[in-house]
Amino acid sequence: MKQANFYCKDYLVSGEEYHLEKWKHYEILKTSPVPENLSTYYQSEDYISHTDASKSFTDKLYNAVKSYMLQKKVGWIIKQKKQGKLLDIGAGTGDFINAASRYFEVDGVEPNAVARKNAALKNLDLKNDIEEILEQYDVITMWHVLEHVSNLEHQFKEFDRLLNKDGIIVIAVPNFKSKDAEIYKEHWAAYDVPRHLWHFSKFGIQKLFLENGYNLIHSNGLIFDSFYVSLLSEKHKTGKQNLIPAFLNGLKSNLSAASTGEYSSMVYFFKKH
Template identity: 40%
Template sequence: MNKLTINSCPLCGGTHLNKKMTCTDFYASGEQFDLFQCGNCSFQFTQGFPVEKEIGKYYETPDYISHSDTKKGMMNELYHLVRMRMLQNKAKLINRTTGKSSGRILDIGTGTGYFAHTMQTKGWTVEAIEKSEQARLFAKNNFNLDVKNEAGLDELSAGSFDVITLWHVMEHLEHLDNTWEQLYELLADNGCLIVAVPNCSSYDAQKYKEFWAAYDVPRHLWHFTPDTMQKFGEKHRFKLINHLPMPFDAFYVSILSEKYKKSTCSLFKGMYAGTIAWLHSLNNEKKSSSIIYVFRKKDYEK
């Protein structure tokens, strides 16, 4: 298998890279991968992850929720219940942030298409991108969405979107700098970029360490904090204008982390840990398990 070894930090270019911990792919393969951290800017990443053409097998499980839409098992049932609430919250966030009730939106990594469908029903013109053929087929059959594969990004017109969204997608993308540049080109001058990612400086990340489910190696290549997300935006000519916690994620991630630890009563222990994590995020939003970041182009600030 071809693996990518990172010799310089994708954020600052520094070469002082230190191994932080070793994590296990509890979800699919049982393989282990090292997490490294830059000694200069503290950005964290998975070292030696499979290259883009070969990482697909780590998603090939019927339980991979964003691609399969499975409702098998308690965790996936919980995911579906929370998702319906979050879809409405995301739509409200976009309307509130843009001041618009319609426009053009690009959803990258749309999965099975629930968010894209929600925005379409609310009057938005939607373009959606998804790598998984299985997920694209689900979106077509269930929502009549014409979802493009990743090559479809190159066919889109520059400056043509009022909003671009990546809901738990940025951490999966191998070509990180190229992605940020492409987002800048596709976004309208007064548009909004909305990115949601796990927060590896959260309370639950610190509690569970190598068992933290949101490390999700090797599918998650990059592990962001509020500071490193802001710096990535600045590097690519974006200004961070807002960040918001995703309160439900702490519960889901904590329950799954307890399961990975093979804890007895993992549901109750995870719910308790999730509650503590949620309380921490009330005092400090930067401690939330996952965070939504809202960016605008620096050159075109309102």
Template identity: 40%
Template sequence: MSHTIHFNECPACGSTAISTVMPVKDHSVSGENFNLTECASCTFRFTQDMPDAATIGPYYKSEDYISHTNTSKGLINSLYQKVRRRTLKQKRKLVCRHTGLQTGRLLDIGAGIGAFANEMQSNGWDTTCLEPDPDARKLAVSLFKLNPGTPDQLFSLAPASFDAITMWHVLEHVHDLHTYLDQLKKLLKPGGKIFIAVPNYTSLDARSYKDFWAAYDVPRHLWHFSPASMQTLMQKHQITLKTVKPMWYDSFYVSMLSSKYKNGKTNLFGAVWTGWWSNVGALFNTRKCSSVIYIGE
């Protein structure tokens, strides 16, 4: 189905101390298995033999890919839509609080259908958004009257021009990991903040569902982060980690999907129980949350 990329060393730190953790199935599209590989030096995980950027497109062609389709079909997607309306406001407040600004210049990378960019723009922010999927870009235009650009435009933006840069569950999809992080640092104004949200494979729900954990989402998720490996990556690109914040709802959404993958249908009670226990653990240590927001400058 694709041309693949094989790594003989860790893509994050360059160590050759890498080994296969387990095979993980693509439950959404292809049904293929991909090996999850971990670096013993920095704890970074990655999808071995991942499709390259030119051929990964077909793996995104699914109605289940909610951020690109805006579907409310089914229990999980319906709940996702309800929760998203609440979290959009929470994300806006988070950006305002940590930048110290009520309005400013925002770059939203991987904007999907443009829901967050619209939330910010509607509240006075000068918003630039980028999105690789043409169908999602069309929805951003029709739903929110946005004008999203393509990811290649990231490298033609003026340096030091943004007060905030957001990547909500995007970095795990980006092939050019180091190139992107370098560019993000260049685009920040002095004192500006970067907000990077990614799944956390050290969370309790990840440990519970193992290879069925929906946030592995191979091969669309190329990279799989632990808090330690994310901090290493940020330091490598001169991004200072200021704080981490939890994404409380993700544990429930991911657990419901994981339960569906494991059992053939969602065990709602079991999924909610796992999500709840995952969050209880994260109350005492944010770095154990199902998904974590890393805020840097």
């Protein structure tokens, strides 16, 4: 796919089409228009990060991989920061905070009431709004959250306010320069309009953070994401799950990324200049 303007459909809730346009001079795309009542576009039993659903094959696959990856994510962070205070922004139902609490003092923010309720069942008290957080942290994490943030400029002000001098920011986002994005084009599930307001490339997110005072210190590819996203993308494209084509396209994406570094989703570790 060329980095040009094109249209994507909301397959989860509304069936509406949205325009993806270039943003500034970055290698970043922006969803347009942004619905005024955006919160209603999250109101679906199929929005798994808010519900802990485990009904369909895709749900079960998602949750199995999530359990494994929680420990991997914590391990990656420990290599950069061995202890301290950690804030997870967009904590969902709190599984990452639970995993990280063995090594860090943890806090979490989650604006969605359903997700907070599910987190409370795990004895987690998540804040509703980042403005409620008054402390500073050694680690700030956003796992597939930055693409949902409406105001990036304000988000960087919050990073500056909340991060300790030697702290790190950990960001995981989809990568529209990946092979699976190229294969599925407008059907690529990780565009997920209009819930995803921003669409990042590896180059674009590094440039964005650099211009806001942060250097990239490390990155990892999320190799399972290509399979999960391909499975959803097959359903968007054909109306069926098509397990074998999805698996082969996910594998093709990871094999391509082994040489290009352009994985379906990436985790980036940033530190202040």
